Amino acid sequence: MPIERYIFLSIALFCIGVAGVLIRRNAIIVFMCIELMLNAVNLLLVAFSKMHYLKNVATNPSAGIEGQLFVFFIMVVAAAEVSVGLAIIVMMYRNVHSVDINFLNRLKH
Amino acid sequence: MSQLVYLVPLFPLIGFIINGLFRNSLPKPVSAVLGSGSILASFIVSAMLFLNIKEDNTFLVTLFEFIPAGKLSIPFSFQVDQLSIIFLLIITGVGFLIHLYSSSYMKEETSGHFARYFAYLNLFVFSMLLLVMGANYVIMFIGWEGVGLCSYLLIGYWFKNTSYNNAAKKAFIMNRIGDLGFLLAVFWIIQQFGTVTFSEVFTKASALSSGTVALTGITLLLFVGATGKSAQIPLYTWLPDAMAGPTPVSALIHAATMVTAGIYMIARSNILYTLAPVSQTVVAITGLATAIFAATIALKQNDIKKVLAYSTVSQLGYMFLGLGVGAYTGAVFHVMTHAFFKALLFLGAGSVIHAMHHEQDIRKMGGLKKHLPITHITFLLGCIAIAGIPPLSGFFSKDEILAAAFAQNKIYWIIGVLGAFMTAWYMFRLYATTFLGRFRGTHEQEHHLQESPAAMTIPLVVLAILSVAGGWIGIPELFVPNGHALEKYLEPIFAASNKVKEAHHLDHSTEWMLMIVSVAGSSAMALLAWARFSRKPELEEASGVGKVLANKYYVDELYDRVIVKPINFLGNFFSVRIEKGLIDWIVNGAGRLVQYGSRQLRWIQSGQVGSYVLLMVLGMLVFFVVQFFIKK
Numbered sequence: 001m002p003i004e005r006y007i008f009l010s011i012a013l014f015c016i017g018v019a020g021v022l023i024r025r026n027a028i029i030v031f032m033c034i035e036l037m038l039n040a041v042n043l044l045l046v047a048f049s050k051m052h053y054l055k056n057v058a059t060n061p062s063a064g065i066e067g068q069l070f071v072f073f074i075m076v077v078a079a080a081e082v083s084v085g086l087a088i089i090v091m092m093y094r095n096v097h098s099v100d101i102n103f104l105n106r107l108k109h
Numbered sequence: 110m111s112q113l114v115y116l117v118p119l120f121p122l123i124g125f126i127i128n129g130l131f132r133n134s135l136p137k138p139v140s141a142v143l144g145s146g147s148i149l150a151s152f153i154v155s156a157m158l159f160l161n162i163k164e165d166n167t168f169l170v171t172l173f174e175f176i177p178a179g180k181l182s183i184p185f186s187f188q189v190d191q192l193s194i195i196f197l198l199i200i201t202g203v204g205f206l207i208h209l210y211s212s213s214y215m216k217e218e219t220s221g222h223f224a225r226y227f228a229y230l231n232l233f234v235f236s237m238l239l240l241v242m243g244a245n246y247v248i249m250f251i252g253w254e255g256v257g258l259c260s261y262l263l264i265g266y267w268f269k270n271t272s273y274n275n276a277a278k279k280a281f282i283m284n285r286i287g288d289l290g291f292l293l294a295v296f297w298i299i300q301q302f303g304t305v306t307f308s309e310v311f312t313k314a315s316a317l318s319s320g321t322v323a324l325t326g327i328t329l330l331l332f333v334g335a336t337g338k339s340a341q342i343p344l345y346t347w348l349p350d351a352m353a354g355p356t357p358v359s360a361l362i363h364a365a366t367m368v369t370a371g372i373y374m375i376a377r378s379n380i381l382y383t384l385a386p387v388s389q390t391v392v393a394i395t396g397l398a399t400a401i402f403a404a405t406i407a408l409k410q411n412d413i414k415k416v417l418a419y420s421t422v423s424q425l426g427y428m429f430l431g432l433g434v435g436a437y438t439g440a441v442f443h444v445m446t447h448a449f450f451k452a453l454l455f456l457g458a459g460s461v462i463h464a465m466h467h468e469q470d471i472r473k474m475g476g477l478k479k480h481l482p483i484t485h486i487t488f489l490l491g492c493i494a495i496a497g498i499p500p501l502s503g504f505f506s507k508d509e510i511l512a513a514a515f516a517q518n519k520i521y522w523i524i525g526v527l528g529a530f531m532t533a534w535y536m537f538r539l540y541a542t543t544f545l546g547r548f549r550g551t552h553e554q555e556h557h558l559q560e561s562p563a564a565m566t567i568p569l570v571v572l573a574i575l576s577v578a579g580g581w582i583g584i585p586e587l588f589v590p591n592g593h594a595l596e597k598y599l600e601p602i603f604a605a606s607n608k609v610k611e612a613h614h615l616d617h618s619t620e621w622m623l624m625i626v627s628v629a630g631s632s633a634m635a636l637l638a639w640a641r642f643s644r645k646p647e648l649e650e651a652s653g654v655g656k657v658l659a660n661k662y663y664v665d666e667l668y669d670r671v672i673v674k675p676i677n678f679l680g681n682f683f684s685v686r687i688e689k690g691l692i693d694w695i696v697n698g699a700g701r702l703v704q705y706g707s708r709q710l711r712w713i714q715s716g717q718v719g720s721y722v723l724l725m726v727l728g729m730l731v732f733f734v735v736q737f738f739i740k741k
Contacts, residue, residue, distance in 0.1 A: 022723055101718045 006047035013040035124231035132224035141212035144227030152201035188244035206568035213564035233259035283347035287337015294330035328388035335371025356459030383606040393433025400426030404531040409658035436513030446502035453572035457488035487573040496533035502580030537638035545643035
């Protein structure tokens with residue numbers, strides 16, 4: 001499959017993620033949209049990694065391996081982030097009985 | 110012997126430091142002994158130096174390198190030669206007598222202020238000694254500034270009185286105006302000659318032709334300095350006001366020594382002036398104008414110290430006239446005799462003021478002759494001396510200056526002699542109003558009238574003897590061949606000038622005639638004034654021309670209108686319009702702009718996470734667009 005399709009798919013996923021973050025008010029959905037953006041990037045990284053591998057395998061059997069490594073890193077970090085983020089959302093719910101981020105406007109103080 | 114030179118200024122400096130630092134713990138007799146003793150020690154050293162100075166033996170002592178700067182090198186060095194030793198003897202000798210007198214005159218002060226007084230006085234003597242001993246213009250300038258400072262401190266000695274403080278400030282500012290001229294002259298000398306050491310400057314100057322722009326400029330600027338320090342037109346107005354200080358201070362600083370600094374400086378730089386005829390004419394005319402101007406003012410003053418102050422200004426004018434017509438010896442001679450009789454007159458006036466319980470208005474005195482016998486006799490001798498009646502000292506010195514003026518220009522002589530007549534008139538007016546006639550003060554004052562203590566009368570007697578005999582070292586050729594000892598003595602100092610310009614020699618008959626006219630006129634004026642004011646003193650307010658004179662030609666008012674008011678107006682304009690109106694507006698405007706801007710920008714910060722994210726995304730988009738589309 002040509003690389004463009006992967007790129008279009010991940011741009012689409014990323015834009016959906018951005019739009020979700022901007023439009024939705026539910027913190028959990030916003031959170032999911034962030035994950036969506038991360039995974040759009042992951043998909044792109046894996047696609048480029050494979051492309052590089054196919055192109056340079058004759059000279060370098062481990063070509064494109066960095067992209068795959070990056071993805072693992074991002075997954076690990078994202079998992080950690082999810083645990084922290086969900087904890088924040090739980091605390092938020094306990095405090096204001098809502099997960100609407102527009103309630104959280106104390107940043108302006 | 111030359112090791113002794115630095116001791117001369119050292120003693121007063123030590124006296125100043127001790128009296129100044131421990132003024133609150135020293136008892137009065139100790140400060141008085143320290144203050145007077147240090148000057149006496151200086152006088153003794155000066156006398157020893159005097160005995161060792163020969164025509165070919167003068168002292169030049171370098172203490173250390175003061176300012177080495179590139180090719181310019183200014184050593185801290187003292188020069189004691191025939192000219193400076195005369196000033197040293199006057200300063201320390203008359204200074205000692207005045208210190209002695211002060212120890213009694215100031216005894217009513219509390220001990221802290223008493224010691225402060227002696228500290229200032231010693232500092233003054235120290236500065237004055239630096240001024241006359243310095244071997245270059247920079248050391249002279251240090252002393253020049255020092256005496257100005259001490260004059261300020263001592264005029265404002267009774268600092269609780271605002272008008273005295275104003276007088277002190279006036280003296281300081283007037284002096285500063287003059288000092289600026291002096292300083293510029295020093296810079297010009299450095300630029301022109303590359304050195305400030307007297308001997309080198311004079312040697313290099315002698316090689317220049319007469320009347321070059323540089324020499325004229327330098328001498329005129331130096332003369333500006335002299336007009337400030339020596340109270341000549343147009344900067345003389347501070348001296349009469351300086352009478353706010355204690356009377357011994359007036360005697361020492363504002364009559365005998367400090368005001369002669371300008372004379373010393375010009376006499377020291379005589380070769381520069383001889384080579385700048387334009388400056389010499391300016392000096393002569395300024396001196397003459399001051400002499401006659403101040404003399405006319407003195408005619409109508411009623412404050413005993415003011416009369417003496419204007420007479421000082423007038424006599425200083427004569428000295429400048431002498432310098433201007435090239436009679437350098439005559440000017441120095443007059444400095445010396447004037448120091449004697451003017452110190453005497455001021456101290457006599459102090460004795461009168463002391464006896465009258467700080468009354469200075471001569472209209473309220475009169476008939477003091479029988480109450481203050483010693484003061485009376487010595488004051489009378491001082492008056493005769495200043496009036497120029499032979500054989501007292503003032504006659505010889507004034508006559509020498511007038512004769513030289515005649516040789517230069519007959520008009521100088523006519524005006525000068527008129528001034529001398531006025532001198533005789535106002536001095537005897539002062540004498541007769543104060544000491545003769547009947548007593549016009551309050552009964553209370555009359556009851557307490559008594560002669561001053563010995564510490565005050567001894568200096569009077571010594572100064573009276575000097576005023577009588579001081580002139581005999583300069584008896585003109587006319588009376589005694591080779592009689593003018595002072596001229597011979599000062600010969601080496603003025604040798605270069607005499608070589609450039611041969612002194613005019615009047616024939617003896619002319620000289621006799623001039624002398625007879627001036628002596629006869631002065632004596633007649635003195636007798637007239639005596640006869641008139643002892644019987645009918647001038648008690649009512651002056652009117653007509655007299656009123657103008659009594660108000661000092663309204664010069665202070667004129668300066669106030671022409672200089673002080675416009676400067677105040679300008680200052681006010683800048684402070685209100687420019688500073689508050691413009692500069693403050695700009696500064697405050699910057700602050701207000703920031704405040705206004707921040708109030709507007711605050712609305713962006715809503716606290717909504719969504720809007721922050723939106724802005725972040727928009728920002729990143731802008732980056733993206735710039736990075737990939739516009740930059741290339």
